[in-house]
Amino acid sequence: MKAFEASDDIPLTALKIVIAGGFGVGKTTMVATVSEIEPLTTEEILTTASAATDSLAGVENKTTTTVSMDFGRITLWRQQLQLLLFGTPGQDRFWFMWDDLALGSIGAVVLADTRRLDDCFSAVEFFEDRGVPFVVAVNEFDTAHRYTAEEVQAAIELNPDVPVIMFDARAPYSTQQVLIRLVEYALTLSLRSSPESEPVLAPPTPTSPTTTFDGNPHRAL
């Protein structure tokens, strides 16, 4: 047996990144820009009559819809990691699909177009509600009026912690920076929450009265 001889056998840990946002906002472009393979379209069939899914009765009455996701990947060989990117449709009715995608993922990039900011509201709300780390990336279309990140943040009523990045989905460097910001942000959140969830080595240092500081409503979490 020489099971571990070939380089194919290097165990790669796969991590998901969700690319969400409204129709025509640049999800497909973004996935294509960063992916090391020709981006693929992955399909999922949705059956509306979910309760009766396992029964064969009434099959002809069920409505099925096909939802397409853009799929691409980036292999980080030295780190033995593979980032799998999923560009998903932004409509509310596909939320259950996002649940599956978001589970165990690094987080999400919510793409926004300043001409139609409303389109990203449902995605923002979804990831906020589920505590999934996300950044908002504003794809700067040539014809769009340029806003500042602060203006966009205010318009979407984002938590001020959430990074807002202006970028160009066609540009590899720009797109790479968005992914870096997302991972940085996810790391910050993960380090912030871990002392509570895993009190591993030392017990927490005696807390000072600052923990009851009530001056900042934005930190009410």
Add this chain to the structure above:
Amino acid sequence: MAEDTAHLRLYALTGGRTRPARALGLVSRVRATPGLAPSTVDRLGPESAQVLELCGREPCSVAEIAGRLGIPVQVTKILLSDLLDAHVLVPALPPREADGSDPLLLEAALEGLRSL
């Protein structure tokens, strides 16, 4: 018309099942079992043969296999689950799905992305 044929093909693949026997996620990766007997390979249907070709050299994720075969993810999972049960495929290492909030993994991802 073409759609009807496509549905029939999917039905034939799954035998009407809607769920895979094994818990497979979108990013679960599989590879061909090393040293498969040619007789086993010959018995495979066209889709299974395609799967084998895709992950014969290196492991491939469920999402990618679904995309390359052009069949829905759920159907792909059922097909792969059957092939795993038949020992035509084996799960690629590491067998468990990673936790994207693990700080060590995130640090590694950051390092990798920055050096691209």
